[in-house]
Amino acid sequence: MKNPFVMGCGEFHVNYKQDLAIWKISRVRVRVMVMVALLAIFPLIASDYIVGLATLCGIAAIGALGLNILTGFTGQISIGVGAFLGVGGYTSAILTAKLGLSFWIAMPTAGIITAIVGGLFGLPSLRLKGLYLAIATLAAQVIILFVISRWDTLTGGTAGMVLSRPEIGSFVFNSETSYFYLMFVILIGTTIFTLNLFRSRVGRAFIAVRDRDIAAEVMGINLFKYKVLAFIVSSFFVGVAGALLGHYTMVVSPELYSITVSIEYLAIILVGGLGSVFGSIYGAVFITLLPVFLRTGVELLSGVFPDLSNVLNGMKEVVFGLVIILFLIYEPEGLAKIWKNIKDYFKLWPFSY
Amino acid sequence: MAFFLQMLVTGIVVGSVYALVALGFVLIYKSSDAINFAQGEFLLIGTYVCLTLITAYNIPFIVALFIALMFSAVLGFVIERIVLRPFIGEPVISMIMATIGLSSALAGLVHIIWGHETRVFPQIFPEAPVRLGEVVISPVYIWSLVIVIIMLIIFTFFFKYSKLGIAMRATADDQQAAMSMGISVKTIFAVSWAIAAVVSAVGGILLGNINGVNASLSAIGLKVLPVAILGGLDSIPGAIIGGLIIGVIETMTGGYLDPLVGGGLKEVMPFIILVFILMFKPYGLFGKKEIERV
Numbered sequence: 001m002k003n004p005f006v007m008g009c010g011e012f013h014v015n016y017k018q019d020l021a022i023w024k025i026s027r028v029r030v031r032v033m034v035m036v037a038l039l040a041i042f043p044l045i046a047s048d049y050i051v052g053l054a055t056l057c058g059i060a061a062i063g064a065l066g067l068n069i070l071t072g073f074t075g076q077i078s079i080g081v082g083a084f085l086g087v088g089g090y091t092s093a094i095l096t097a098k099l100g101l102s103f104w105i106a107m108p109t110a111g112i113i114t115a116i117v118g119g120l121f122g123l124p125s126l127r128l129k130g131l132y133l134a135i136a137t138l139a140a141q142v143i144i145l146f147v148i149s150r151w152d153t154l155t156g157g158t159a160g161m162v163l164s165r166p167e168i169g170s171f172v173f174n175s176e177t178s179y180f181y182l183m184f185v186i187l188i189g190t191t192i193f194t195l196n197l198f199r200s201r202v203g204r205a206f207i208a209v210r211d212r213d214i215a216a217e218v219m220g221i222n223l224f225k226y227k228v229l230a231f232i233v234s235s236f237f238v239g240v241a242g243a244l245l246g247h248y249t250m251v252v253s254p255e256l257y258s259i260t261v262s263i264e265y266l267a268i269i270l271v272g273g274l275g276s277v278f279g280s281i282y283g284a285v286f287i288t289l290l291p292v293f294l295r296t297g298v299e300l301l302s303g304v305f306p307d308l309s310n311v312l313n314g315m316k317e318v319v320f321g322l323v324i325i326l327f328l329i330y331e332p333e334g335l336a337k338i339w340k341n342i343k344d345y346f347k348l349w350p351f352s353y
Numbered sequence: 354m355a356f357f358l359q360m361l362v363t364g365i366v367v368g369s370v371y372a373l374v375a376l377g378f379v380l381i382y383k384s385s386d387a388i389n390f391a392q393g394e395f396l397l398i399g400t401y402v403c404l405t406l407i408t409a410y411n412i413p414f415i416v417a418l419f420i421a422l423m424f425s426a427v428l429g430f431v432i433e434r435i436v437l438r439p440f441i442g443e444p445v446i447s448m449i450m451a452t453i454g455l456s457s458a459l460a461g462l463v464h465i466i467w468g469h470e471t472r473v474f475p476q477i478f479p480e481a482p483v484r485l486g487e488v489v490i491s492p493v494y495i496w497s498l499v500i501v502i503i504m505l506i507i508f509t510f511f512f513k514y515s516k517l518g519i520a521m522r523a524t525a526d527d528q529q530a531a532m533s534m535g536i537s538v539k540t541i542f543a544v545s546w547a548i549a550a551v552v553s554a555v556g557g558i559l560l561g562n563i564n565g566v567n568a569s570l571s572a573i574g575l576k577v578l579p580v581a582i583l584g585g586l587d588s589i590p591g592a593i594i595g596g597l598i599i600g601v602i603e604t605m606t607g608g609y610l611d612p613l614v615g616g617g618l619k620e621v622m623p624f625i626i627l628v629f630i631l632m633f634k635p636y637g638l639f640g641k642k643e644i645e646r647v
Contacts, residue, residue, distance in 0.1 A: 077446050124631050130445040131388050131586070135578050136631045139624040142575075146621040150614065259575075263453055270450055314464030321458025328451050329439045 022195055040184065043177040051176040053292065058183040059244050061284035062190050064268040065277065066237025069194060071266070072275035073203070074230035075210030076125055080137035081265040083144035084235050086257030088114045088242025090148060093161040093252045098154075103166030103247060110243035111236040117144070118235020125227040129213070141259055149254040160253025163246050179248055186244065187281075190237055194277050197233070206230055210275075267320065271327050273336030282335040290323065291316050355487035360608040361601060366494045366563075368600020369501040374556040374573055375580040375592035376508065377549030383525040383587045384545040387437060390452040392553055393574015394459035399425040399554020400561045400570065401467050407475060414477045418558065422551050429550030433543045441542075456574070463568060471567040478562065497559040504555060505593060512589070517544060525587070572620075579623035583630055585640025594638065599623050 013019045023029035043051040063085060070076050088110040095106035121140040125133055149158050165173045166182070173179045197203040205226045208216035217223050246252045264287060272283020298312055331338055374392060381389045389395075403421035406412045412420070436455055440448050478493040512518040523531040524541040532538050557570060564570075580599045584591025607619035636642045 071446070075446075077449060124628075128631055128635055131449070132582075132631060132635055134388075134445075134449055135582060136628065138575070138578065139627045139631070142621055142624040143628070146617060150617060263457065266450060266453065274446070311465040314461040317461025317464065318458045319461075321454040321456070321461065324454030324457070325436055325451055328447050328454070332443075332447060 020199060022199070036188070040181075043180045048176045051180050053289065055176065055180045055183050055248060056245075057285045057288045058180070058187045059241050059248065060265075060268060060288050061281045062183075062187055062244065063238050063241030063265055064272065064280040064284045065190050065194050066234045066241065067265050068269045068272075068275065068277070068280045069197070069206070069237070070230050070234035072269055072273075072280075073198065073210060074206040074227065074234075075213075076122070076227060076230060077130070077134040078137040078231075078234075079134055079259070079262050079266065080121065080140040080144070081238055082257045082259055082261030082263075083141040083148075084114050084118055084238045085242035085245065085261060085265075086148055086252070086254070087117050087144060088239030089246030089252040089257070090155055090161070090242075091239070092243035092246050093163050094154060096163060096247075097161055104168075107166075107240060107243045107247075111239040114239025114242065115232045115236040118238070119228050119232040122228045122231025122235075125231065126224045138259075141262055145254055145257060148257070158254055160251055160256075163250045163252065165250065166247055183244060183248075186240065190240075191277060191281070198277075202226070202229065207275075264320075267324050269334075270324060271334050273334030274332075276334065276336035279334050279336030282339070286335060287323075290319065294319060356608065358486075358488045360604050362488055362490055362494065364601030364604035365597060366498050366600070367604060368597040369498055370556045370559050370596075371573070371576065371580050371600050372593040372596025373501050373504060373552050373559075375577045375584070375596050376505070376589060377552040378577045378581050379584075379586065379589055379592040380521075380545045381549050382581070383589075384521060385437070385441065385542045387440070387448045388452065389549065390449065390574065391432075391456035391459055392549065392577055393571030394456045394463065395425065395429070395550045396553040396557035396560075396573055397463050397566075397568065397571045398428065398459065399550065400557035400566050401463060403554070403558050404472060404474060404561065404566055405467075408472075421554055421558070425550040425554040426547040429547035430543050432550075433546035437542070437546065438539070456571075460568070460571060463571075469568060471565045473565045474558075474562045493562050497563065500555065500559060504552065508589075521545065576623055579627040579630075581637075582627055582635075583637055585637030587641055588637070588639035591637055591639035599626065602626065 011024050013024070018024065023032065043054070046054075063081065067078065067081050070078055091110040091113045092103070092106045095101045095109055096103060101109075121137060124136045128136055148155050151157075155161065165179070167173065171178075173182055198207065205216070205221045208219065208221055209223060209226055209230075213223055216226075242257075249256075268283040268287045269280055270283070271286050272281070273279025294316055295312060298315070327334060374396060377395075378389055378392050381387055399421050402424050403417050406417035406420055407414060432455065436451060437448075440451050478496050480492070482489045482491050483495060484490075512522055520531065520536045521541050521544065523534065523536060524538055528538055531541075553574075556573070557566075560570060560573065576599070580595040581592055582595075583599060584593070584595030603619055603622055606622040610618050610622075630637060
């Protein structure tokens, strides 16, 4: 029997099938299954507060996976994620509250509507790249938020709208635990889709566009089609995340989707790792928990510095900015890379050269 | 007609401040290819420093202005050295995210130090309005316009005749050639950040005198983007003309269209214009078209 504590010391593939596998070594598959199983039973043990935080992390991870498809894998910078989350949240809110549709229709529709809006704002990507595209998506953010906060008859204006929790038959997803499972299923679905996307022709085309778009065009990739497609796929998941978030917090209002949210999502994929599927999840957990830990820290120190809690919001912004800058300077490939470095260290230990 | 002229004058004054802030923005882009999303925070910090010096230490306005500008220049230097230097030659997204992170950190600092409430500058310019035919203009507007024009003239001469200004133009034109002529490109980057911080501070202090000072003043930092894009990201005359156009259009929207839609369109109009420019003329009025070679 194999010793379960022995680490693999490299990947030795002898055929293409192994090379294309999602989990290159069967032991990794077992490890991932164990992780998923642990996450699945964790809400049964943990307190409601922690399960709630985990749900928020998961929703952020779904949105971040979407953004990573666009920014990390296709190289199109988007500063408009906040507004796209809003489109998702509002679509779901309007469909369920005004038209009386069920959540199970509203959520995919929210994804599709957001995908259409995203594709529309992705159209300039044909002519614009880099800085110019980033600025165009910033304009999308401002314009979409304006429409949301001014279209009173449809969106309830600045007052926002109230949503209800989804239900199946007579079962309502009211408890933290049940909503966690709802999010968990969608997160797993999104992760599997994204992992497989980049084993397909479309996903490889995305990566080619990111690495050098002119070279990709020469290879016969239709740049316009794939860039807009990246916007559509990415916005779909952002929209789904928006709908999930809306039904979780049970309220949507314009200030929940401001540019700070866009920056938060960019920070997530940056801290997690651009172009890394699991990185998006690590980043989502890191950035969502950062303010929580900060608040705990401030509460601990409040005996020594009583004024500290007054400046918590400001401090949050400072720490947030510093985290972005420090990651960019010291580990631009993010937590995913740090985790890989740690694994590599042990893989080759004690002969790490 | 009087209403139209009134709007036009206000638009030109607001636009001239935009032009000034956009000048700093364009300067950074020209010399180091970086987009500075923290421009609005530079503006905010300069304004708050000046305001604090006047209200808390009773320093006369001119002296306070001078100290605030010195402070901004140092701030620009330090930030370029610590935050931006590692990103020279890095991909665009790193640079964009670094300045976004910077703006978040600086905005947080401003909240911690100065809080959220709106503060007003003490009366510096005379209050009695000036009448020009049917149009009534507050002196602070005239002074703003005068100061902006003086600043723009100073910069024109600076770039045309001073050694440093010529070196900056050379660097913007071709970094390698400039380097081989003995120009320290790093110094040029630092100077352009310092100048950007100084012109933003002047813009902020002028706007602060008109509208009062609070954290929302940093929104100018984003409004500069439409201005710079309209004029062409790498064109200084473009920034000035773009600023005036955007300022006038914005004020006209506020005057004529906002009552129809219930307000708020004024703030969004620059971005709607931005989308159209990007769609039809991405390099703006005077921008240099980038030609990509494989």
